[in-house]
Amino acid sequence: MGRLMPGWLLTLVQLAIPMVLILVLAPVGMMYLTWLERKVIARIQDRFGPNRVGPYGLLQPVADGIKMLTKEDLVPEGADRFCHLLAPILIVVPALVLFTVLPFGRNLVAAPLATGLLFFVAVGATETLAIFMAGWGSRNKFSLLGAVRTAAQLIAYEVPLVISLAVVPMIVGSLNLVEIVRAQEGFQWFLFTPWGFFGFLLVMVAGLAEVNRTPFDLPEAESEIVAGFHTEYSGMKFALFYMAEFLSALAISALLAVLFLGGWDGPGLLPDWIWMGAKTFLMIFAMIWIRGTWPRFRIDQLMGFAWKVLLPVSLANLFGAALWSLWPGFGGNLASLGLVGAVFLGTTHLWLRPRPHLPTHWVENC
């Protein structure tokens, strides 16, 4: 193959194949994720999900796609047209780029960057800017307030997410996601270590907040600030926002599977990408399950939780991982569990103490 084409063409093809695969598979994955979400939430709520369009509603995402494409694309007058147009593009492109560093199999990674984890975090962080642009460009008070609240929530949860993600390179010694999966080969998943378990929980919670899913979806809940930053969007642009949210959720699930659940590691019966797919699916299912069961946080609870509980606990987890690595064996396990547990109990007690001017219905004798 290398001798049939000139060098530059070979490079181009080598770059183009993963890009095309991601551009095709990620949106298809996202479409069927929306179907899965509607079905699962419906079953949790004791009703059927979509089942009219195609067998078991499997063509529902196609119908939704056609609907979104054919809606009129309104831009409010006086809105900043350039910002309004750029925001959905700026939010969906990073969401797609996130998939380039995730290893879906032993040799199935589009770009095995040596700083893969940092790249993932950095690209994910640009979505905050896009959301703010959407709110600003819409020339609508509700959009602006919704966007500013969303941005405040996203930056508040960015810090514990980044700190919780930093424990994995500590133990592995590399930011390369492929190396991280290799370090967990043979069922030595990081979930089974004390710092890995807490890291998993922390990344799950902070990750849910970063992708604006319940219980952190105050900015876009229907009964809240109208529809938040995407009030004034219709048609394809709204479809792009929707797509970006689900793509990010899929990317965070895949990241959780890679960092804590051993990525493509599994008993040799099935190919490695099926294991990766199964673990990602499990994470996505957990996120959908959480959406169907838990109520949402209020904005002040949301911010308080990030700064006062998650940030100290993620720092404690970092020290716990350090202690675990310096004292291998039972002592290290106990030390890290104890440290994180103590900080968690301490900060939640400090955060949840009853304050007279806010409703505290969970304290009966107030």
Add this chain to the structure above:
Amino acid sequence: PGPTKGEPYECGMETIGDAWVQFRIQYYVFAILFVVFDVEALFLFPWAVIFKQAGIAGLVAMGVFLGVLGLGLIYAWQEGALEWED
């Protein structure tokens, strides 16, 4: 789209005042805190990668750094900068 369709949405009413309202100082405080802690988190990554070679000395040095920033967080907490006033 005609004039009515082009208007920004405000629960079906005519809009009151300009859309680009002034926002509260609370957001600025959170943004500053975010910048500080994000830079701290950024410094954590190189340390994390060479953690095993740096050993106890590295842990103590990073512990001092995180401790100083942790004191800053406690100060912000005590000052009420982390409250979301309504």
